[in-house]
Amino acid sequence: MPLLIIAIIVFSPLLVALLRTLVLKVNLKPQKSPLQAERIENALAKSAGKTLAKAVSFKTVSYPNYNQTDIKAFDDLANHLKDSYPLMHSKLEKIEIGYSNLVFKWEGENRELKPALFLAHQDVVPANEDGWIYPPFDSTIRDGFVWGRGSFDLKGQMIAICETVETLLSQNFKPKRSYYIAFGCDEEVRGKFGAKLICAYFLENEITFEYVLDEGGVVGKNFLPGLKENVAVIGVAEKGDLNIKIKCTKEGGHSSAPKNPTPIATLGKALYNLEKRKMRAHICKPIKEMLHTLGLYAPFPLAFVFLNLWLTKPLINLVFSKNSTLNPLIRTTVAATMAKGSEASNVIDPTASAILNVRLLPSQSSQEVLLWAKKRINDDSVTVEPLSDTRRSRISPTDTPSFNFIKSSVEAVFENPIVVPYVMIGGTDAIWYEQVSDCVYRFSPTLMSGEELKRIHNANERLSIENLKRAIEFYLTLIKREVFV
Ligand SMILES: [Zn+2]
Structure with a gap:
């Protein structure tokens, strides 16, 4: 009899977890966006690629010591944007904040609605020529990619935002809510002269946002072994x-x-x-939510582990702790x-x-x-x-209209990936803007493999024209399909 009791004690939780996994997976509904994506012609993406390549040629490197900054490079980049996007520069209000920051306001039709804020940064990390196939500041377009320092991080996202606004203005489109656009000058060195000052302006003028969207997670290919869907990760906090x-x-x-x-x-x-x-390891709310959603789609052994954290937390802690990529997700390093x-x-x-x-x-x-x-x-x-x-990051909620809207837009543009929240292990400008919005999200609208991501802050950084196209389509969808208030 005692043996039977021991067996019941040992196997009951496993049985409960197993049944729970089966029930959750059986009830899973296929992911489908309620939105229709905006699409653009290849020719527009190609021309945006050329504008991006030229933007890359300006050495807008930021240094911890501000005196080392090449102000002229930032001025040249600003002039290049002015020449490339004349409607944006003539129809939007330009707000002067600090030096080398580019901040715009696009007035919407309905002043009752809170504005949204799109962020990107103009600065890049340094690059010497070692290991580069094409020199890092040479405006190279080859094999369907724009090559060079900043092509991905983050001039590509900046060009996508500008291209979107210019396209909509050329169609005489008027957005419902107002949009602010801010391109800081020193994200790579913590935003003291960029994001900090821009955010102070918003605070001073009592401007708060429905949501803020900055760089961050991407849509990843081959995210988990055995998972056929792509996975989009949206940062809701940063370390x-x-x-x-x-x-x-x-x-x-x-x-x-x-x-x-x-x-x-x-x-x-x-x-x-x-x-x-x-x-000590700690699985915080966004990571719990990420694992749960992945568990719904993952093949059986992983699904069992991810969907039953109440039972498998020690196993997750053990496996994550031994992996240098996963370990930072569950603890302070x-x-x-x-x-x-x-x-x-x-x-x-x-x-x-x-x-x-x-x-x-x-x-x-x-x-x-x-x-x-x-x-x-x-x-x-x-x-x-x-x-x-740095400031201590707050976790932005995932049950808000703005998160759901961004999620639907990602699903529409990227053909129904699994969308999950996560905590960014690197820092971004977004942390400053947690003072002016409860909903600060971090996402770079591109489809990337792990191999491709290794190029960021590294030699041979590049962005495909295909990804630039998707990024423009994503921002177009956000602005044109906006359905929430
Ligand atoms: Zn960046």
């Missing part, structure tokens, strides 16, 4: 970015008579412990990135210091991380001090 200085102070002296462990060795031990003993010790090989400097870059889950505060680090290090000779910190 925070905190730098911590870890410093060890001890006795220094000549290296011929060392008092071991030296400050560097003590610091090394502290850093090793922080990296090895990871912070730490990485030692910089270190400093003595200036000479035979001198033991009394201090050694290092910088730890921390990427925080939206649910975690910097204070919690600092306390955790102090506790883990547990050594009086080592101090922990916060340096630069």
Whole structure:
């Protein structure tokens, strides 16, 4: 009898989970957008490709030190946009904010409706020519792609927005709600002179938005083994970015008579412990929602795991923790990135210091991380001090009219992918705009493979004309098919 009881205790949850999986999957309705996508001619996409290629040629690199910025490159890019999109520049109100930012307002018919805000950024990360097939700032169009730094991140999205507005203006189209468009100048270095100032303008003028759409997730091919559908991921939050200085102070002296462990060795031990003993895993709401939706479509073993987190959470934690791509989705990560010790090989400097870059889950505060680090290090000779910190991201809801509308537009344009929310592990300008809207979403309307995504911030970045076409169709669908208030 006890054996039978043990068997019931062990197998009942499994049976419940199994039945739950079967019921959920049987009741799954096929994904179909209620919207019809706007489509454009190939010729328009081709001409947008040429405008993008030229936009890539301006070296709008942003640097942490603003003095290094090539202001002329930004001016040239702005002039190029002005020449390419004359209607947009003559009919929309241009708002001057800071320097090198491009902000427009397109007045809608119904002033009762809250406006929406489309974001992109003009700046790019640096690129030397190593490993590039075509030079990074050369305006190359080859094999159906625009090649070069910024072609994907994020001049492509910027051109798609401009092309959409210009097309609609040429048709004398008037939008229902007003749209603001903001292209910041320094997203890659945290938006201090771009998004921060632009957002301050909106706050000052009490302008809030129905929704904000910035760069972010894409429609991914081959997202999961055994899943035939493409998967569109829409960022509803982003991880925070905190730098911590870890410093060890001890006795220094000549290296011929060392008092071991030296400050560097003590610091090394502290850093090793922080990296090895990871912070606690936590599956936050968007990731739970993502796994649940994927579970509905995934083949059986994965479906069982994703649809029954109440039972399988330890397994998810274990598998995700061992994978460097998945691990950041379930926990705050730490990485030692910089270190400093003595200036000479035979001198033991009394201090050694290092910088730890921390990427925080939206649910975690910097204070919690600092306390955790102090506790883990547990050594009086080592101090922990916060340096630069970003805002703490809020999770935008997925049960809003605006999220559902964006989801339907993605389904229409990209032919019914599975649409899921997620948390972006990188930072974007969007984090600033959480002050002026409850609904801040992060999505780059393109269909990409994992291989293609590796080119971002890397050599051979490129964007296909086909993807530029889809991006324009996506924004056209958003503006023309708007059905919610
Ligand atoms: Zn970007």
